Amino acid sequence: MGHMIRPYGDRKDDGVVQLSFVLPVAASEKAREAARQLLARQGFVDVLVAQMEKAGEGYTFFVCYGKTQLALDYDTIEVPEVKIHKLGFDALNEAIERDLGRKIVVVGGCTGTDAHAVGIDAIMNMKGYNQDYGLERYPMFDALNMGSQVLNEAIVARAVEMNADAILVSQIVTQRDVHKDNSRQLVEMLTEKGLRDRFILLLGGPRIDHKLALEIGFDAGFGPGTKPSDVANYLYSAVLKKEGKTPVHER
Template sequence: MSGVRPDITAIRPYGDTLDDGRIQMSFTLPMEASEQAREAARQIALGMGLDDVTVVHMRDLGEGFSFHVLYARVTVSVDASRIVVAKVTTPVLGFDEVNEYIAARYSRKLRVVGACTGSDAHTVGLDAIMNMKGYAGEYGLERYSGFQTWNMGAQVPNEDLIARAVQVDADAILVSQVVTQKDVHVRNLTNLVELLEADGVRDRFVLVVGGPRVSHELALELGFDAGFGAGTLPPEVASYLAQTCLTRATAATRADDDGGV
């Protein structure tokens, strides 16, 4: 591959040689492992428009289920040069820079309340961002001198999260959603925004959601200010909050000067 520049206006996956379109995929069928199940898996892949389909691995998953790994060839390509992706654009600062940024512009710490909401009990992601120890060698928000944090933990009802944010006069609310089965995260996140709006407090907070299946685009769609996905590092969130809370505060002061709320 070295020295070969792929044409990003017609990009496609590759396995052995550039542009060969080779992919690997896997899925589960609600049928016990059998030659019939193997053929069903192959036909599903053909139905997806794939070529050269081979089921290279089939494993029984217990009563009535089988797991399949397939190799196949993709025939389509996309023009990646025309793709525009919504993403957080605030510059990422280092740990000290964030603290200096906040100290230079605010007379207090920024207050951040976080929770895994609804039925979600996956706290590891939120802890990675908020807890002292942090994640991947980067300290979490708790360790920054510029933030005061409340990590409410798992399975927090949206109503309780809002009540705490109002009580401590938070600058930002952080929500973690890891379980996405049957779009439960979409319903839960939508409910949070609706409750904030019904209480007339949506604009008081910078509202952030994170999780492995969360994108900035989805977050904006659901009425959040930002979304952070898999592999997010604490300084990315700290930098975003420092810079965005300031914009929010400046706008609010201006509204006050104009006789607004």
């Protein structure tokens, strides 16, 4: 027997989960029953429709509780993770100067038709995010933020021009998996041009994780909550290893 786990709300292993969703019907007792039956048919028991609110003309938002009988063995789950050894701001700059002897060059942008630059700004701009300095603040990084709606062709051209070590791609809009399609097109373009191995490719966004990034063809993926220092420290190790050198924490 492995490490079996189930959700719980009031007490361990009671199987209680909270779900929220919208149905394309006006709020009514019939709509409430529709929400309950929808969850019951998915196997939930003791379903409670806790909240029912109008979400627009002919649409209703629901918050429900239900119990699931499902459990899973936590020990059988395998998920690739980005391994990062964190150095402080000054220590990381000193390590890059000592071990690499030059600045790490990074080009980033929110590519395709995506006009939301908040993600790439948080990682690259000098002010950073959550009291964590962005890459532009690091003396040993040469970081260019190309902003939003950057064509894949444009970010590749600039990375080649600057002889960049890494390309950072931010994808916020995810409708119809456009974030996957656009990111995959970048990898395909680099491969066709014989440039894929020239750059370390990082992908970030609210629907991004390391597993998805690897599947698309990137070297690493960073999801919600990522700090600029996470990316900076990852790049220090990745660039050194690409040049056949060993990061200080692995010596």
